[in-house]
Amino acid sequence: MAVGERTTGTLEPIGFSQSIAGRIGTVLRWIALFIAVVLFLLPFYLILRNALSSEADITAPDWTLFPAHLQWGNLRQLFADTEVPIARALYNSAVVGILGTAGQLLLASMAGYGLARIPYKHADKIFYAIVATLMIPGAVTFIPSFIVVSSLGWVSSLRGLIIPTLFSGFAAFLFRQYFLGFPRELEEAARVDGAGYFGVFWRIVVPNSLPFFAAIAAITFIANWNSFLWPLVIGQDSSSWTIQVAMSTFVTAQTINIHELFMAVAVSILPLILIFAFLQRYLIQGVTQSGIKD
Structure with missing residues (x-):
């Protein structure tokens, strides 16, 4: 004791x-x-x-x-300002964000799946070429891209804002790495039923990868919404301004309209807050899970 x-x-x-x-x-x-x-x-x-x-x-x-x-x-004054078409700018940003995100998801996911699953002797070379483009500064391709868009007559148009940004090498890289870890058993079961690569992708892979798609969609939409330099150069007419370009006009060498600028900022971040609120669960799942439901 x-x-x-x-x-x-x-x-x-x-x-x-x-x-x-x-x-x-x-x-x-x-x-x-x-x-x-x-x-x-x-x-x-x-x-x-x-x-x-x-x-x-x-x-x-x-x-x-x-x-x-x-x-x-201030809110009413912001939308009543005739010099800065905020309503039109919000519409343009929404169109650019939605269509640009949808296009990037479609092209990058199909490219990533093709590189990960379709047997092709030059697939690795194509993949390395895509990765190599990520090392090229955007300033290097900025002027050539503008020349192409200008020659097509897409300056001050939504086409000029959206189409050049539809393919993302980084998104294709992420999708390719994700699809490499996707269970092949599910795809083989669909191929037994006679489905090809395209059918397997849309019927099996996409429905079981929605959290990852949602995570990439949220990141892409935010990037498109916050884009400034390319819309500034392409949107030479006020009817093609995005919200970021429109907000920059409140601060000039002659005038500084501070209260409307802050109100415009408050209005512009509201869609991003809503997207994060609705997609935060998918953002977490897209990072921590493989996207396969039990």
């Missing part, structure tokens, strides 16, 4: 110290999480605060959490 009592007596301080250390670690993790949340939400607060403020409130030397009078009329 004496030995047991000494053993118990020596274990109690150790267990107590471990419990304290565990609680301290939990508190530190929560503090770190709180700091990260604040830093993440701070830009959104600044956008919302300035979007509902007047020019005087934004440039005032004394900072307030929110202005005394929220300027909800």
Whole structure:
């Protein structure tokens, strides 16, 4: 009993110290999480605060959490501005984002599946050529792409904004790597039923890879929505401006329209927030799972 009592007596301080250390670690993790949340939400607060403020409130030397009078009329003023067609710019960005994303998913997924599954002696060479294009800076191909688009008469048109960006070598690379790990048993079962590569792709591979498709779609849509340089060069007419180009016109060498700029930013990020809210589950699944349902 004496030995047991000494053993118990020596274990109690150790267990107590471990419990304290565990609680301290939990508190530190929560503090770190709180700091990260604040830093993440701070830009959104600044956008919302300035979007509902007047020019005087934004440039005032004394900072307030929110202005005394929220300027909800800034939203109406934004869409009533005749010099900057925000409604048209939002429409153009939506068309470019949706059609560009759909086109990239279609072309890149078919290219990736062909490189991963269709036997062809030059498949590896084609794959390496696609990977090599990822090493070429965009500035190198910018001028040749513009010359081609200009010669086709696609300047200041949605075709010029969408078609040159339909194929993505990086997306094809991701799809190819994903399809290499796709279970061949499912495809072989479909081929027994007489399906070819095209039928297997649409009937078996695509339905069982929706989380991965959704993850690529979200990333591609955000990239297309936030694209600025190419739409700036192609959209030479205000009717073909995207939202990013339209927002840039609020800050010029002559004028700075701060409150409309922040309101435009608030409006422009709303679709991205909605897409992330609806697709965040698929974003996680696309990274952590193979896309095969039990």
